[in-house]
Amino acid sequence: MKTAIFGFSGSGKTDLFAALAGPAAAEAGNRAMVKVPDARLNPLVELFNPKKVVYSEIEYLDIPGGGGKGAGLGERVLNEVRPYDCFIGVLDAFSGMNDPKQQWQAMEADMMVSDMAVIEKRLEKMEADKGKNRALVDPKEEEALKRALALLEQETPLREDEELSNLPELRGYKFLCARPILYAWNCPEGEEENIELPADTTGMVHIAVSAKLERELAEIDDPEEKAMFLEDLGIAESALDKVIAKTYQLLGLISFLTAGEDECRAWPLRKGSTAPKAAGVIHTDFEKGFIRAEVIGYDDFTELGDFKKVKDAGKARLEGKEYVVRDGDIIEFRFNV
Structure with missing residues (x-):
């Protein structure tokens, strides 16, 4: 981007x-x-003391x-x-x-x-093309261009x-x-x-x-x-x-987070994307072999302080292919390649 x-x-x-x-x-x-x-990485870094910290x-x-x-x-x-x-x-x-x-x-x-x-140049070309063969012009494109021109005017x-x-x-x-x-x-x-x-x-x-x-x-x-x-x-x-x-x-863009002893990282993701698309940001094989995403909401993590307490409280969720990732989600992907 x-x-x-x-x-x-x-x-x-x-x-x-x-x-x-x-x-x-x-x-x-x-x-x-x-x-x-992204200050949201700070408590994760304190928790895991990772070898590497990576920002979007x-x-x-x-x-x-x-x-x-x-x-x-x-x-x-x-x-x-x-x-x-x-x-x-x-x-x-x-x-x-x-x-x-x-x-x-x-x-x-x-x-x-x-x-x-x-x-205006494109519409002029379309008019000329219609004179030769109407099939040369996409009526949806022409209508969209005319709407755009009216707005600009x-x-x-x-x-x-x-x-x-x-x-x-x-x-x-x-x-x-x-x-x-x-x-x-x-x-x-x-x-x-x-x-x-x-x-x-x-x-x-x-x-x-x-x-x-x-x-x-x-x-x-x-x-x-x-x-x-x-x-x-x-x-x-x-x-x-x-x-x-x-x-x-x-x-x-929004960011989802991954965390562990090797790396704590913020990953850029198009807002509205599903969990498999997020997995594909990390590696295309993750998206192809996507099974589930274990998701911890950032607010739940900060409220309870560590992953074990979040899981013990039943706030770690297993989400499927239709899940739309939220900004700040901490995710671990399960996949099979």
Whole structure:
């Protein structure tokens, strides 16, 4: 699952990428795998003292370029981000030279106009094909495109109509404004609480973050030194973990956990997936030979403190192929290959 970071020139998007990626990865290129913080692993680590702890990861890409004020993002940037599953749009809320609300609205407009152009071109081609042979045109695809165009003409991004944006007839188009997006309002340090953010809507989240501060924090390796730095600034916590967690949610992902002496691990899983699909995340053979999943709910584990007490209390469940995995489930799979 990949997330593209983009914005207008001077928005601070490269600072945000460097904070997410860490100094070494940021210097190495514009692509990085980033761990998703998950405090739910902590008690499992304390219980098992495993040889290895593994977190879920998200891939971030820093998209270079981006037009200046009034110039739009540019077709190159829009084309480059189109293949990605999720976006982070970085807004300049620190320089005082640009209105971040106008930047946000301009970015939304750029994506919608680009998508409208794709639809109009395709509909024109369909009309030409119908003149030759009506069988060349899928009526369901044509109807879906016309619905999408009508929505865009009302200046409504496609992501706000989940049913429409998820139609199989439209998936191949990779519409920009159908993609989930997090807008990072890049503000001066200490001003995060003072930024007036728009309300979140379907598939769109707004977060205030100081990219420069987060980059400086990422360069501090010692956790105690980092905590002291935050305390000196009067900041309770880094906003970066929120950015990562929100990205994870926008990608439609949850985590299930596995635990033992060898490894404690958080595994990424598409929300709504069944137990066999979760088993397949670990190994395809687990999904093929799936028999049962022994599931312990995370709340049950934290309430009772260890697996034996959970099992003695009858709260460890054996689930079959139809079980839909919940966020935080601790699972041991039974399979036969």
